[in-house]
Amino acid sequence: MRLYQFGKLGSLDALQMKEAEVPQPGAGQVVVRIRACSLNHRDLNIVSGTYTSLPIKPGAIPLSDGAGEVAAIGPGVTRWKVGDRVAPIFVQRWLGGNLLPEYMPSALGGPSDGVLAESIVLSEEGLVRIPSHMSFEQAATLPCAAVTAWNAAFVKGQLQPGQTVVTLGTGGVSLFAAQFASMTGAQVIATTGSDEKVERLRGLGAGEVVNYRTTPDWDRRVRELTGGRGADLVVEVGGPGSLARSISAIRYCGHISVVGNLAGKATIDPGTLFAKRASMCGIQVGSRDMFEAMNRAIEVAKLEPVIDRVFDFADARAAYEHLASGKHFGKVVIRVS
Numbered sequence: 616m617r618l619y620q621f622g623k624l625g626s627l628d629a630l631q632m633k634e635a636e637v638p639q640p641g642a643g644q645v646v647v648r649i650r651a652c653s654l655n656h657r658d659l660n661i662v663s664g665t666y667t668s669l670p671i672k673p674g675a676i677p678l679s680d681g682a683g684e685v686a687a688i689g690p691g692v693t694r695w696k697v698g699d700r701v702a703p704i705f706v707q708r709w710l711g712g713n714l715l716p717e718y719m720p721s722a723l724g725g726p727s728d729g730v731l732a733e734s735i736v737l738s739e740e741g742l743v744r745i746p747s748h749m750s751f752e753q754a755a756t757l758p759c760a761a762v763t764a765w766n767a768a769f770v771k772g773q774l775q776p777g778q779t780v781v782t783l784g785t786g787g788v789s790l791f792a793a794q795f796a797s798m799t800g801a802q803v804i805a806t807t808g809s810d811e812k813v814e815r816l817r818g819l820g821a822g823e824v825v826n827y828r829t830t831p832d833w834d835r836r837v838r839e840l841t842g843g844r845g846a847d848l849v850v851e852v853g854g855p856g857s858l859a860r861s862i863s864a865i866r867y868c869g870h871i872s873v874v875g876n877l878a879g880k881a882t883i884d885p886g887t888l889f890a891k892r893a894s895m896c897g898i899q900v901g902s903r904d905m906f907e908a909m910n911r912a913i914e915v916a917k918l919e920p921v922i923d924r925v926f927d928f929a930d931a932r933a934a935y936e937h938l939a940s941g942k943h944f945g946k947v948v949i950r951v952s
């Protein structure tokens with residue numbers, strides 16, 4: 616079978632396609648024939664050598680997100696049978712409850728082997744069933760971006776119907792957050808740096824769209840659009856460079872789910888958070904329990920993930936380049952087989 620492995624990190628030259636033996640399942644393990652993978656911003660950071668949260672071992676298989684079918688089961692497996700349509704969970708050991716630091720080395724695509732391979736082997740515990748209406752390409756978009764958005768909006772964010780959420784930019788996490796919010800009757804104010812993406816955001820259910828380049832004080836616009844009250848929740852992917860504006864955009868006792876750091880470094884004054892009696896918390900994707908709860912909601916709503924472009928397995932490098940260009944709207948997918 617074919618797989619990719621990391622060579623020396625630092626550039627896309629680190630992506631090396633190789634031939635390998637198809638893995639065999641041990642006790643409690645399953646082999647998944649991967650049919651599609653998708654990319655996340657983190658994968659760009661890993662390959663460029665700028666990802667510092669966890670050590671990435673040389674020779675690891677890239678990418679956390681994929682979907683496929685169970686091809687073989689090892690002794691003692693009870694959760695799955697051959698042919699089941701599945702996706703791996705991002706942090707393999709985080710099944711439910713609170714995240715513990717000792718779970719983090721089991722994150723796929725670094726430090727643990729990921730999914731950019733024709734077949735992978737995982738613990739039977741580290742998989743969920745994919746929504747029945749989805750293709751493998753659609754389901755491959757779920758494990759990181761969608762679960763992160765679910766956690767940020769509904770678990771930590773406690774978003775309710777009728778409330779207002781702000782999403783930043785049109786990356787994978789933000790579009791899922793906008794789709795989930797509108798699916799449950801919340802009001803979405805979306806931002807983007809690109810006028811061409813405005814109508815597409817409206818098509819996904821965003822009631823209002825603000826261009827953060829032409830309206831850099833988008834926090835003021837959010838307050839105007841909410842009658843001076845402010846938004847209930849911001850799903851924050853901008854990070855240090857936009858946090859101060861997010862604090863300014865939320866209502867008294869509002870919440871910020873801190874997901875990413877696209878917008879670089881800046882300092883914030885904790886007093887501004889205190890003045891609003893607001894809360895802020897960091898998000899790490901989500902547990903298997905969250906993934907399963909999300910899939911139930913997705914199945915009921917027949918939600919369709921937004922796929923920007925699908926690349927062939929041999930063109931993985933071009934898929935990374937496309938994500939890095941920032942021209943995408945939604946998920947960049949690699950078809951495996």
Ligand SMILES: NC(=O)c1ccc[n+]([C@@H]2O[C@H](COP(=O)([O-])OP(=O)(O)OC[C@H]3O[C@@H](n4cnc5c(N)ncnc54)[C@H](OP(=O)(O)O)[C@@H]3O)[C@@H](O)[C@H]2O)c1
Binds near residue numbers: 789875877
């Ligand atoms: N904590 C976690 O568990 C977790 C999980 C997933 C992702 N993340 C993080 O969340 C962030 C987003 O990830 P992703 O995979 O969704 O990203 P992505 O698909 O690469 O999308 C990035 C998009 O964000 C927008 N953007 C770029 N620079 C921006 C800026 N300065 N301010 C506001 N928006 C900006 C752009 O949209 P426009 O063209 O529309 O402006 C861009 O297309 C990354 O920092 C990632 O590492 C964290």
